[in-house]
Amino acid sequence: METRRHQKVNRIAALILIVCLLFLPGCWGKREVEELAPLIGVGFDLGKKPGTFLITMQLAKPKQGGGESAAKIEDRTFSVEVASAREATEMVYKISSRIPFMGSLKVIVIGEGAAKAGFTDIIDFAQRFSEFRRTMYLVLTKGKAQTLLNIKLRDGELPAMSIKNHMEQGNNLSTFPTVRLGHYLTIIGSQSTAPILPVVETIKSGEDGIEYNNAKEGKELHIQGSGVLRGDHLVDYLTDKETKGYMWLENNVQNCLINTMDDKDKVSFGGQVLKSKTRYKLFDNNGVIGLQYQIQASISVDEVMGVKQQLSEPEWVDLMNQAETSYAKVIQEECEMSIKKERDLSLDFLGIGRLIDERDPSYWKTIKDQWEEKIADFPLNLNVQVSVHHSGMSSSSSTTND
Amino acid sequence: MGTTFLPVASIVSSAGGRDGWMIVLPAFILGIPYGLMVLSLLSQFPNKNLLQVSEIVFGKGIGKLIGVLYILITGYFGGLLLGQVGDIYERSIMPLTPISLFYLGTIILVFYLCKSGIEVFARFSEVIFPLIILALILNLTLSISRIEPGVLLPILSEGVMPLFWGGLKVAPFVMEYILFMAGILAFLPTDMKEIGQLRREVWRAVFLVGILDMFVAFTQILVFGPFETTRIVYGLLVLGKMVEVSRTVAGVESLFLGVWLGALVIKISAFLFTVVWGLETVMNLKGLKWEIAVCAVFMGIAFGFVRGSVLISEISFVDNYLILPFTTIWILGLWGTARWKKGKNIRGN
Structure with a gap:
């Protein structure tokens, strides 16, 4: 009785396998x-x-x-x-x-x-x-x-x-x-x-x-x-500069090339951003809420032009300090151009609304319906800090005046 | 676990937005008291499934009525899940293959598992489960590069009420598990030591699946943002399509889909088992022909829902308005009445 039952099951299994072979070859619609x-x-x-x-x-x-x-x-x-x-x-x-x-x-x-x-x-x-x-x-x-x-x-x-x-x-x-x-x-x-x-x-x-x-x-x-x-x-x-400003403000800069001049417009510095980080903080200035951007960038100076004399070590350190200030100025200008564009267009491509929402959702709820009108005068602060990690394989300059 | 990881993100983000992922684990934890209630009934009524227990506790009439409801709900849901196999494959990677082939291929596998008995089914699950875990972990970790910064913030800006509603939509997932437990109870060991082990397994299963599903929802919200997560039908499949390894390996979603099919087979088999056990208990209908008949019903239901959007809304309807209320009331009522009767008997003696 048991053997006959097994035979029946095996027949059914074989039938199922034949049906599978016929209908499931895996190439349907190939x-x-x-x-x-x-x-x-x-x-x-x-x-x-x-x-x-x-x-x-x-x-x-x-x-x-x-x-x-x-x-x-x-x-x-x-x-x-x-x-x-x-x-x-x-x-x-x-x-x-x-x-x-x-x-x-x-x-x-x-x-x-x-x-x-x-x-x-x-x-x-x-x-x-x-x-x-x-x-x-x-x-x-x-x-x-x-x-x-x-x-x-x-x-x-x-x-x-x-x-x-x-x-x-x-x-x-x-x-x-x-x-x-x-x-x-x-x-x-x-x-x-x-x-x-x-x-x-x-x-x-x-x-x-x-x-x-x-x-x-x-x-x-x-x-x-x-x-x-x-x-x-x-x-x-x-524009290119406004887009670069956007990249800084959006914390999208990984590596980029950056050129600037010292404050007397005599020495130029070419460099590469090694690392950058943009942080955001809401500030409350006597009841006025605003957003503070804190940009920190590490730069290597790869090109120095316009140095007409050999510099001593302290002078070179001083020049690199100037480079840091100049780089920060360039980044600041690019960011300000981007912010100006955002205010002019009344369009939040910088995602400031989302940043406010992330940090103070209750305040965001009070302004979100009029956000596009508020973009034009929403208080924004920029703080750019640059540190020059090194100036490549040499210090001072190969050019001398004497 | 079944296939809960496929719709979970969309469900919780539609209710709780960017905070939706937080409710997944708490909602799963609801399964622990229910699992423990079921095991407590096991120790009180050894070698009996909860349909038999219902007949003892509530009387034949109500017990049979519960049994019929159990068969109808699990049978209908099993058929819908079979339909979901076709829907997933047709939507994502094999749009030109006739949908009936997915139904047929799956039901043959499911029938074979059911025919071979609970032990073979358990072994099949034992093999597939680690693959599901591995595929999920791979899918989620390889999606890290696609994460959109800041989309999870602010946390709880809309309060906790949306999470509560989200939790109600996740709770049916554990109730599906409880429905299966209600049937498999008759096969579980009954000595105290092993019941203690089963209790620990309930905790472990709920936490493991809850945490995994939470990570699935969390990653999808991180990658797509709350709005897109709600809008995408099977977010995990889209995530699988976005996997790229070092710009050379892409298009590996088919591999993931193979594993998800395994998960679906386990879940459909579980529901086929529940229907077969239900028929045997309530109507004394057993044997090969009834298993084939149930498979045919599953196929019929699947063919009734070839329209994907209707199928998804029907699955959601059965989950929220049939499985959740039926299981919560039945198990709680059964456990409460059984305890009350036990207490009465002790007092009477």
């Missing part, structure tokens, strides 16, 4: 790598027709065969005017004969027009569809995203890949914010803080004091400054 077109960059511009967007998709196609390098990728960039991002995928699929694969997307470029009109709706696809990751970078461009993604770079790299590489190296210079989609969504969720995105542009030889060999066909990309948004609408741009 897509071979060769059928995919990895999406590297996407650009959003306003379309010509109302309610449409011009979506530019930069797809990579790995180069086949030998040659210079198997890792090189060919550019396949398409622009389509559509009402939704999904529609763009369909149209590109029709043209490219490969399925655009979203999981490889590195950069979203927002054109000026789309940024001014608002772009939350069009990036909804990027945060909703499961193939995307929230780690992709968001950047702005003055002009059209389509133009930026279609330029040919002198080193042959895809513009989207080049922007991604710039972003990944951003911490080395700390001159622009690196904003990932996830961070942008968190910031707009905070409601009081205005998002900020870095600005990417092309640069011609001779512009901004940069020259390069024009004989080689192509252009160069330049990331400088940033755009301030109210929600998802671009309001204004920050």
